[in-house]
Amino acid sequence: RCNEKSVFDFYQQKCIRNEGTCYEPICTGKTNGIYADTTQACRRSYECRGGKLIAIENCPLGHLFDGSKCAPQHEVSCESPKISAIAFPFSGDDRCYGRQNGNHIIDDDQCKKFMICHENIVVDVLECPFGYVYNEVTRRCTYTGGIGSAGCMSNFMDEGDDTCSNLPDGPHLDPTTRDCKRYIECMDGRLLSKHECPRATVFNGVQCVPDVLL
Structure with a gap:
């Protein structure tokens, strides 16, 4: 401005x-x-x-x-x-001002909503579906296994972790888990996030499922 x-x-x-x-x-x-x-x-x-x-x-x-x-x-x-045109003052949505073009998370404690910015203008505001939160690292919605979004921002990991160095992209059982409840998500050899399945469910290699099925 x-x-x-x-x-x-x-x-x-x-x-x-x-x-x-x-x-x-x-x-x-x-x-x-x-x-x-x-x-x-x-x-x-x-x-x-x-x-x-x-x-x-x-x-x-x-x-x-x-x-x-x-x-x-x-x-x-x-x-x-x-x-x-006739120039006019308009106090519009300035959340994209000074940001790069592309997706950006909307600051809140849910980590589900994000906006699309283009040339300092908010083009659209979107929300991740149930069971997903917006991952600022990958610029996309990330599956959480339906555990909700409390504390979701703290689940996104730094690039120094080499847990995913030899794993393909996608979700994988957390190598530190003993009860099959925790899993990780990898992309390009990087650890993007860690998650834990909700009560009475376990990770089957793809998603969280009721533990009675395993």
């Missing part, structure tokens, strides 16, 4: 310390409808109703708003902001 003594220049894509140009609110004088936000290179749209801004929607990654819908970016010609 620019500080109060500078403004954002669309063409330079940076904050500049000059007076710049201020514009009237985006929906002033516009009829009710949905418009392409050319100040963001048509990567999102905004909706006006009664002369007021009521909604902003981001297009999926690789798509731009063509005036009626989000379409593949190679099919859309976005006009210059100086021609068609």
Whole structure:
């Protein structure tokens, strides 16, 4: 974000310390409808109703708003902001600001939700299915054996552990376990996480199953 003594220049894509140009609110004088936000290179749209801004929607990654819908970016010609847009302040979702493009975990104690960032914009927010938590190391949902997600972040291991050095990718019985309840997950010869099956279940080499089956 620019500080109060500078403004954002669309063409330079940076904050500049000059007076710049201020514009009237985006929906002033516009009829009710949905418009392409050319100040963001048509990567999102905004909706006006009664002369007021009521909604902003981001297009999926690789798509731009063509005036009626989000379409593949190679099919859309976005006009210059100086021609068609009225700059406006909008306090949107800034959780992706300063982050690299890609998946990022959403800070909470569940480790299940993550967001997709692209060019400082939150493109989407997703949640891992039941029995999985988001693994910041692999950038994907990791199976936990249905044990829940309490303390899940502490289950992700550092790269210095060589337990998985000779094991193929996937889950494996923890070599330190004596009751078949603990297992590990490996990828590219690295230990990604350690898990423990819930009560009355054991690890069968693939997943946690009721111990009466073994």
